[in-house]
Amino acid sequence: MAAVVVGAVVLTGCGGGSDDKEDGGGESKKPAATVELPKLDGEKIQVAAVWTGPEQANFTKVLDEFEKRTGATVTFVPAQDPIVNFLGTKIAGGSPPDVAMLPQVGAITQAVEKKWAKPAGAEAKAQLAKNYSKGWQDLGAVDGEQYGVYYKAANKSLVWYNNTAFENAGAAEPKTWKDFLTTADTISASGVTPVSVGGADGWTLTDWFENIYLSQAGPDKYDQLAKHEIKWTDPSVATALTTLAELWGKPALIAGGADGALQTEFPASVTQTFTGGDTPKAGMVFAADFAGVNVTEAGAKVGTDAKVFPFPAVGADSPVVTGGDAAVALTDSKGAQALLTFLASTDAAQIQAEAGGFISPNKALDGKAYPNDVQRDIAKALIDAGDDFRFDMSDQMPQSFGGTPGKGEWKALQDFLKNPKDVKGAQQQLESDAAKAFKS
Amino acid sequence: MKSATTGGAGTAVPAPPSPAKGKRKSVTGTRKGLAVAFLLPALVLLGALVVYPIGFSVYRSFLDQSGDNFAGFDNYVEIFTEDTIRTAIKNNLIWVVVAPTVATALGLIFAVLTERVRWGTAFKLIVFMPMAISMLASGIIFRLVYEQAPERGIANAVAVGVHDTFSESAGYPKARPLPVHPLKAGDAKGSFVTKQPVTAGTPALIPLVGVPPDKMPSDAEPAKTAGNGGGEITGTAWLDFTKGGGGKPNVVDSKELGLGGLRIEAVKDGKVVASATAASDGTFTLPASADGAVLQLPESNFKEPYNGVDWLGPSLVTPAIIGSYLWMWAGFAMVLIGAGLASMPRELLEAARVDGANEWNVFRRITVPLLAPVLAVVMVTLMINVLKIFDLVLIIAPGSSQDDANVLALQLYRSSFGTDANVGVGSAIAVFLLLLVIPVMLFNIRRMQKENRR
Numbered sequence: 040m041a042a043v044v045v046g047a048v049v050l051t052g053c054g055g056g057s058d059d060k061e062d063g064g065g066e067s068k069k070p071a072a073t074v075e076l077p078k079l080d081g082e083k084i085q086v087a088a089v090w091t092g093p094e095q096a097n098f099t100k101v102l103d104e105f106e107k108r109t110g111a112t113v114t115f116v117p118a119q120d121p122i123v124n125f126l127g128t129k130i131a132g133g134s135p136p137d138v139a140m141l142p143q144v145g146a147i148t149q150a151v152e153k154k155w156a157k158p159a160g161a162e163a164k165a166q167l168a169k170n171y172s173k174g175w176q177d178l179g180a181v182d183g184e185q186y187g188v189y190y191k192a193a194n195k196s197l198v199w200y201n202n203t204a205f206e207n208a209g210a211a212e213p214k215t216w217k218d219f220l221t222t223a224d225t226i227s228a229s230g231v232t233p234v235s236v237g238g239a240d241g242w243t244l245t246d247w248f249e250n251i252y253l254s255q256a257g258p259d260k261y262d263q264l265a266k267h268e269i270k271w272t273d274p275s276v277a278t279a280l281t282t283l284a285e286l287w288g289k290p291a292l293i294a295g296g297a298d299g300a301l302q303t304e305f306p307a308s309v310t311q312t313f314t315g316g317d318t319p320k321a322g323m324v325f326a327a328d329f330a331g332v333n334v335t336e337a338g339a340k341v342g343t344d345a346k347v348f349p350f351p352a353v354g355a356d357s358p359v360v361t362g363g364d365a366a367v368a369l370t371d372s373k374g375a376q377a378l379l380t381f382l383a384s385t386d387a388a389q390i391q392a393e394a395g396g397f398i399s400p401n402k403a404l405d406g407k408a409y410p411n412d413v414q415r416d417i418a419k420a421l422i423d424a425g426d427d428f429r430f431d432m433s434d435q436m437p438q439s440f441g442g443t444p445g446k447g448e449w450k451a452l453q454d455f456l457k458n459p460k461d462v463k464g465a466q467q468q469l470e471s472d473a474a475k476a477f478k479s
Numbered sequence: 480m481k482s483a484t485t486g487g488a489g490t491a492v493p494a495p496p497s498p499a500k501g502k503r504k505s506v507t508g509t510r511k512g513l514a515v516a517f518l519l520p521a522l523v524l525l526g527a528l529v530v531y532p533i534g535f536s537v538y539r540s541f542l543d544q545s546g547d548n549f550a551g552f553d554n555y556v557e558i559f560t561e562d563t564i565r566t567a568i569k570n571n572l573i574w575v576v577v578a579p580t581v582a583t584a585l586g587l588i589f590a591v592l593t594e595r596v597r598w599g600t601a602f603k604l605i606v607f608m609p610m611a612i613s614m615l616a617s618g619i620i621f622r623l624v625y626e627q628a629p630e631r632g633i634a635n636a637v638a639v640g641v642h643d644t645f646s647e648s649a650g651y652p653k654a655r656p657l658p659v660h661p662l663k664a665g666d667a668k669g670s671f672v673t674k675q676p677v678t679a680g681t682p683a684l685i686p687l688v689g690v691p692p693d694k695m696p697s698d699a700e701p702a703k704t705a706g707n708g709g710g711e712i713t714g715t716a717w718l719d720f721t722k723g724g725g726g727k728p729n730v731v732d733s734k735e736l737g738l739g740g741l742r743i744e745a746v747k748d749g750k751v752v753a754s755a756t757a758a759s760d761g762t763f764t765l766p767a768s769a770d771g772a773v774l775q776l777p778e779s780n781f782k783e784p785y786n787g788v789d790w791l792g793p794s795l796v797t798p799a800i801i802g803s804y805l806w807m808w809a810g811f812a813m814v815l816i817g818a819g820l821a822s823m824p825r826e827l828l829e830a831a832r833v834d835g836a837n838e839w840n841v842f843r844r845i846t847v848p849l850l851a852p853v854l855a856v857v858m859v860t861l862m863i864n865v866l867k868i869f870d871l872v873l874i875i876a877p878g879s880s881q882d883d884a885n886v887l888a889l890q891l892y893r894s895s896f897g898t899d900a901n902v903g904v905g906s907a908i909a910v911f912l913l914l915l916v917i918p919v920m921l922f923n924i925r926r927m928q929k930e931n932r933r
Contacts, residue, residue, distance in 0.1 A: 124896045208724060209723050239878050291655075291689075301879035
């Protein structure tokens, strides 16, 4: 084990951190170390994240590599959503995990306000500066101090489609919202319900709204609405909801109709799109990149059976809405900082990218690391957006409005899915809930 | 707490020196100091774990969200004015009334009946078994049971199975014309009619789309254009959709299939004058009398398959969850009532039977009144249990109808945890729940005292 560590140090010494492209050449087979890690024999590190299943298994591979290089023992602590509550109880109990993966921008701010989070160390910041665009670095900073390391990114502006269903119907990937609706009609004519909506989970619905709003009303209004500087009764919201109703208002286009969609959880909404051979329950599903895991679980092959197109442009440009998990240190231990450094490095990103179902905001990561074209394209779209992407709006807002089942925006949009004619009512409900959440 | 406990033990140990005062008394004597010493650990524990939290909750319920300012009765006002919390109160009422009553009734029936069957113990064991499963696990089980899709949820599989035994689903659900087709929605719900009346000599076109491949009959043949049929009305009903695209609308393309079995009616002045069924290549012939009629495709062709009951929708979600609760707790009621039955004096039953009472009367006038105390215990226990129902609702109700299934304990959790939680409101709900439980508890204590006096 010591040899590996020494080797890592030597290699890094050669790279000198000046240029990682050179190291990239050697990365194709065996990952060469691009990051220097301290020796931490006997240290115990706990990482809390809400990941489960394959996502957790793949992350564990990254942790294994970290253990191999440092000698520390890393334990994965499975947390429940919302993770901030989970951490709250852990911290109140006096045993915080060393590092937590926080899925929302708001959660980092809260963790800082509550004085849970510890600033990222110099080594981690060096990795960030080397590998990340400014937009992604800033997302992890609060009041100019860097806390979070965005380890995992999500591209939430994608539509996954069943290739067989599209071929049978003779449909093509739509570029604009109008084309999208035409495509939906074509698929419907072929006897397959075109769109699957996982409406039992409110967040899938907020993503629908956010993509349409970002593309239609533009990034500036998007930022204002996220901060509640404009009200939900704003005409731009009405336009976005009316656009959304062009799809949601036609039960024939939605798998199971509105009632069925409201009882379909996100994983099922993906699975039902990619099972059933010639007659899947739905032809396409609007879902973030991480749906790839569910696609694979459904027995479909990403890239051949399941393909992806960017969310159609409602206004001038296609939207790029992102999400992501940021690693934040909650203790002052050396191990926590070392792990942050490792997670910010290209090495860690490479390991999990190869395992699939993972997009890294790390711009230094070689596209070859991704296991297939679909993942590569998703990652490319995300990196190419530079700093023009917008973070998931509901994740930026107070949790009682943007992140609680059966409450606030989740509930309001579920009601809207049930009754898409009532744009005004939906707006009022959204505004009154938002006002309450932002006031407190 | 720790120091207090050791303090208690400490006072207990130095007890022996007291004889020095010359007041030697037996252990059963009523020396206050000793009694207090023995009670102290229990009192300290109760105080720290029960009284103090209750007191603090009451105090906290009068503070605002931050916990710094006095808020008066604002939190209580919010409980009774906010819609979601009012739904929770309403649902709790339904729960408290329905669940214990039905569980007790079911338990009573099971207990009385199992007494009389040979394999009673085995039956009891099976009914009692769900009690061994945690609320969380049974929540997950019933989330699956109530799943909407009949191929996943057993409740709907049964509903659809029963329904389809009595009314079969139609041949082409979801089939419909495109706007470019010569068809429009008819006056009768779900039916389609031709935009123009048909005339003899011009074959009628009935193009439809939207039929899934697996719903096409296995003997479907490529559609044929009908001949002009010498005075009779002819036409073709076909699936105007070419696999892979490329077909032209309103044209019978080579790869397109006929809609065999589709029923076509000729309607003149609102009356059906003739009807026909399409052959497997889609062609049909109507008698000459149908000349000038409008062709109608009745709704029976397109009836949607029955999709089962919307168990977890807003209106049925609470009854559905109560159902899963009964599955768990009817066994509990049965076992307690069964024990009561076993200790019942047999002579009374025998006497009644000798006097000529039938089984129903024996059950109603002897068994139930004698069991009344046991039934009361079961009811009260279940009531207390039901007031704090939480896990089943949290797990079974999908996010979209969690609001409709809301109960106080769930609302307490939703109010007091979360990044912008309001612990004040949460505490107020907790206090309100406590107030609801107190009368039931008082009743229970009274009853126990009465029993002891007997």
